[in-house]
Amino acid sequence: MTTQQLVEQIHKKQSFLCIGLDVDLNKIPKHLLEEEDPIFAFNKAIIDATHHLCVAYKPNTAFYEAYGIKGWEALEKTINYLNEEHPEIYTIADAKRGDIGNTSTMYAKAFFEDLGFDSVTIAPYMGKDSVEPFLAFKDKHTILLALTSNRGAFDFQTKHVDGVELYKQVLETSKSWENSENLMYVVGATKAEYLADIRKIIPKAFLLVPGVGAQGGNLQEVCKYGITDTVGLLINSSRGIIYASQDVNFASAAAQKAEELQKQMQAELTR
Numbered sequence: 508m509t510t511q512q513l514v515e516q517i518h519k520k521q522s523f524l525c526i527g528l529d530v531d532l533n534k535i536p537k538h539l540l541e542e543e544d545p546i547f548a549f550n551k552a553i554i555d556a557t558h559h560l561c562v563a564y565k566p567n568t569a570f571y572e573a574y575g576i577k578g579w580e581a582l583e584k585t586i587n588y589l590n591e592e593h594p595e596i597y598t599i600a601d602a603k604r605g606d607i608g609n610t611s612t613m614y615a616k617a618f619f620e621d622l623g624f625d626s627v628t629i630a631p632y633m634g635k636d637s638v639e640p641f642l643a644f645k646d647k648h649t650i651l652l653a654l655t656s657n658r659g660a661f662d663f664q665t666k667h668v669d670g671v672e673l674y675k676q677v678l679e680t681s682k683s684w685e686n687s688e689n690l691m692y693v694v695g696a697t698k699a700e701y702l703a704d705i706r707k708i709i710p711k712a713f714l715l716v717p718g719v720g721a722q723g724g725n726l727q728e729v730c731k732y733g734i735t736d737t738v739g740l741l742i743n744s745s746r747g748i749i750y751a752s753q754d755v756n757f758a759s760a761a762a763q764k765a766e767e768l769q770k771q772m773q774a775e776l777t778r
């Protein structure tokens with residue numbers, strides 16, 4: 508999917524919500540455990556109930572890899588279901604990959620070609636030649652970790668190197684990489700006050716902003732400093748939506764939480 512198509516969907520749905528499909532078998536409703544594929548059954552119910560309220564879904568691969576071959580099959584079924592039933596929805600493989608060039612190429616093939624995701628999250632630590640193999644794919648996005656939502660973000664990302672914070676160097680340097688127009692960046696919602704500075708370096712790029720809901724980030728604060736004339740934001744909530752209820756009504760409870768966020772986003776878009 509192109510960035511322009513994503514922006515069109517945001518305006519059409521009046522939403523820049525991304526729902527995180529981080530499926531933990533200990534947290535899903537008990538009756539689903541009797542299904543042949545409980546993870547996919549859960550995802551399908553969540554997608555069926557929420558697809559009109561969001562523009563993107565983000566399965567974090569850890570939650571699938573943890574269940575071995577069955578987990579990977581559930582991930583494959585989920586992306587196939589999205590691509591077949593809702594091709595207008597943007598998909599993010601949250602895999603946080605990145606390695607030497609030939610290995611990155613294989614990761615890129617896995618997520619873009621084999622699974623058919625629109626984008627994948629990538630760690631920038633190994634530099635240009637670890638990221639450019641992902642950027643080479645047409646109409647696919649590489650979402651680079653810039654300033655993450657967790658406390659550990661202060662261990663390295665905000666440290667000064669040659670007088671400039673490392674996350675700012677990641678933003679600035681990545682702009683010179685080949686096909687950098689295919690880059691998006693992760694900035695945690697818990698770091699909203701940094702967004703004004705971030706927008707000075709990347710005024711237009713799309714940001715994936717996780718951390719509203721369970722991690723306490725504030726949607727209005729993120730919009731205040733991060734929104735652009737083409738929106739430029741995908742705000743993710745995972746646990747805050749998908750585990751709204753562990754009862755048989757879990758999907759409609761998730762839809763209710765998603766709608767609360769969508770209404771707040773609509774208000775920001777019409778501001």
Ligand SMILES: O=C(O)c1cc(=O)[nH]c(=O)n1[C@@H]1O[C@H](COP(=O)(O)O)[C@@H](O)[C@H]1O
Binds near residue numbers: 655717743747
């Ligand atoms: O890349 C991410 O999506 C990510 C980056 C970050 O800085 N913080 C962060 O929480 N995430 C992911 O976003 C999701 C947040 O989930 P909730 O806290 O349950 O909404 C998880 O899948 C995290 O792995």
